Amino acid sequence: MNIGQAAQASGVSAKMIRYYESIGLIPKTVRTEAGYRVYSDHDVHTLRFIRRSRDLGFSVEQIADLVSLWQDRERASKDVKAIALEHVTVLERKIRELQEMASTLKHLATNCHGDTRPHCPILEELANDEIGQGHVKPDAKFGVLGKAPAR
Template identity: 60%
Template sequence: MAQGMNIGEAAKASGLSPKMIRWYEEQGLIPRPPRSEGGYRVYGPKDIERLRFIRRARDLGFGVRQIGQLLALWQDRGRASADVKRLALEHAAALEARIEALRGILAAIRHLAEHCHGDARPDCPILEHLAHDQEEHP
């Protein structure tokens, strides 16, 4: 075995869904595999390796474009590790920015919720915040 897996087996072996495998193929992350007589995609060990690489990169939150760059670097024997590191640090910076934005929002929500008594009465600082412009006044 390991010689010629169908997409379902490739999916199990890589941790991706068949759908995603086809989609990555469409996006150009993986070469179009040969087909069986019946038209089925046939994957070899190299393909499985590549799919697993993709899954791990995806699990680290890399986008399709970045995964493509990582794959290119991976295949490039003469790569500089600095290039890989730069990609990773850019991704880290983007993640951090998203996290910070979300944390700001979370803090605001929590703050509002804390001051809402949360009973049967209708008055609520959350709705008041949304309704009245306390924000503008620089």
């Protein structure tokens, strides 16, 4: 099957399939004489594995590890579990950061009349020189809201 059909069947866009190939996450496929990439059901199975890993928020780097463990029949399940739990830790830290932002904002918004007058505690708080550098302090490796898988 061609790349478009593999994309359809796996839920990974053709663009991303080519990208995954280019970075070595998936091996280079067989090509037709005309240069078209050809995919097997097995390839689609792998792409689905990758897509579900993405859906769970794993990075491409982690997915590479997961795929190689998946294909290794001698693997130790603790190696997989370690990746998963490490990721859970990151997710939970992110969740806490976002929750702190949301609760701060909700609190401020609660105290804001939201009418046509200019007085606004939200702006006052943002302009408050008393609050130090850190406060919530997003972690060094990951930001606030990222860019999109966007299927």
